[in-house]
Amino acid sequence: MKYLKKIINILLELGNDVYTNEKLKCHVSFRIGGPVRLFVVPYSLESFVKTIKLFEGNVRILGNGTNVLPKDDFMDYNILSTEKLTEIVFEKDLLVCESGLNLKRLCLYALQHGFSGFEKAYGIPGSVGGAVYMNAGAFGWETANLVEFVDVYDGNKIRRLSKSELDFSYRNSIFKKNKGLFILRVGFKIFEGDKQKIFLEMNDIIKKRVEKQPLEFPSAGSVFKRPKENFYVGSAIEKIGLKGFNIGGAMISEKHAGFIINYNNATSKDVKDIINHVKNKIYEAYKVNLETEIEIW
Ligand SMILES: Cc1cc2nc3c(=O)[nH]c(=O)nc-3n(C[C@H](O)[C@H](O)[C@H](O)COP(=O)(O)OP(=O)(O)OC[C@H]3O[C@@H](n4cnc5c(N)ncnc54)[C@H](O)[C@@H]3O)c2cc1C
CATH class of the missing domain: 3.30.43.10 (Uridine Diphospho-n-acetylenolpyruvylglucosamine Reductase, domain 2)
Structure with missing residues (x-):
């Protein structure tokens, strides 16, 4: 004590x-x-x-x-x-953001200044650090597209890692493999764009999200990674009749089968039990091994 x-x-x-x-x-x-x-x-x-x-x-x-x-x-x-680490500054011709900055705020900041490139990130509810960590992406866009460098603390000193050192791939980066690297700041490339066009694209992206995703319930977004090109997990789960499947207070969303929602005080175990059930059923049906995109702590 x-x-x-x-x-x-x-x-x-x-x-x-x-x-x-x-x-x-x-x-x-x-x-x-x-x-x-x-x-x-x-x-x-x-x-x-x-x-x-x-x-x-x-x-x-x-x-x-x-x-x-x-x-x-x-x-x-x-x-x-990192919720209080939210500063944005210009460094030469880059936009440098602290790792706790919310992507929504970043997108709105880019819109306000007429920078294009961030439109498809609008609606991803994570922070800059979380987006870099898992190379978050949507609608064919991914975070790596715009990253120029990441300042990290490696347990000894602060270092600047260039993009080529970050090992970005689909929903992956060096940070997933090396838990001893802490993301401090991220330098993003910026491109001058037309504010009206940027605004319309962001609007369109949000409409698509509201239409397709169960945003009215707590969730962590898509639970599983796409295991291979052209294998869409949500559709595959839907085809084997698991939409609406529930355990305890957790359920496979009726709106988007790639999401597990917490619709009634779900426990972590409820969600994990659904994940295991889905993995088994997908393997039986398609001989495909699913991996989670979400991190289970
Ligand atoms: C409704 C909904 C929709 C979503 N849509 C999408 C989507 O379209 N595309 C997509 O890719 N994801 C999507 N997600 C998932 C999620 O928003 C992204 O993965 C996001 O990038 C996670 O960021 P975060 O700040 O919430 O990370 P957290 O959940 O807080 O953390 C995730 C991991 O990142 C690590 N991390 C975070 N910050 C740092 C740091 N500074 N240094 C080192 N490690 C760090 C954490 O330790 C943890 O291991 C969605 C989630 C929801 C709920």
Whole structure:
């Protein structure tokens, strides 16, 4: 107890908000998840780096929490949230964003300044750090298209990694393989565009999302990665009759079978049980192994 108090005091001095036993269900889009030991919110990149150093890298980073499924019970680890790291600046001809910046805000900022390239990211509810981590994408666009560099803290020092060092591929990057790299800032290329055209495209993208996705329920978006070209998981799940399949409070969405929704106080176990059921049924029907796109913590 004394030790915990001491750590909390150090964290406060480093420029953090600190919460003990904070439930992750309050911070993730699935609205599922039990308490964690310490939930720490740094005010600045400096505090972020110092806090990682204090914990010797033994922390989990939470961006907007839109791609994770935490456990129901107590999780014996510390979370560092990037929610307050949201600065945007120009550096030469690049737009440099702190990792906690919400993609929606980034898209609106780009619209306001007449920069095109971000339109298809509009509606992806994650942070810049989360988008780089998993090379988020939609409608044929992916984050890697615009990334020029990422500033990281590697546990020892801050380094600038160029795009060629980031190992981007479909829903993948170096950050998935190397958990000791923490994303601080991301430099994006910018292209001058026509504001009216950018606005119309963003509008169109949002309409498509509202039409096709069950945005009225908590979820973490598409649960599974596309296992191969032209294999659409949502359609495949629908074809084997699993739309609306439910366990406990979790259900395969009636609107988009690639989504599992939390429609009635679902537990992490409910969602995991559905994931395993879908994996088995898809394998039986198509001899295809599905992998999750969401991270199971
Ligand atoms: C309704 C809905 C629609 C969605 N649509 C799409 C879509 O169209 N396309 C798509 O690709 N995804 C989509 N997603 C999933 C999700 O929004 C994206 O994957 C997003 O990029 C996740 O960002 P995040 O900040 O929420 O990450 P989190 O869920 O907070 O974290 C995901 C992973 O990134 C790591 N991470 C986050 N920040 C950092 C950092 N600074 N340094 C190191 N690691 C970090 C975390 O540790 C974790 O491992 C959707 C989700 C929802 C709920």
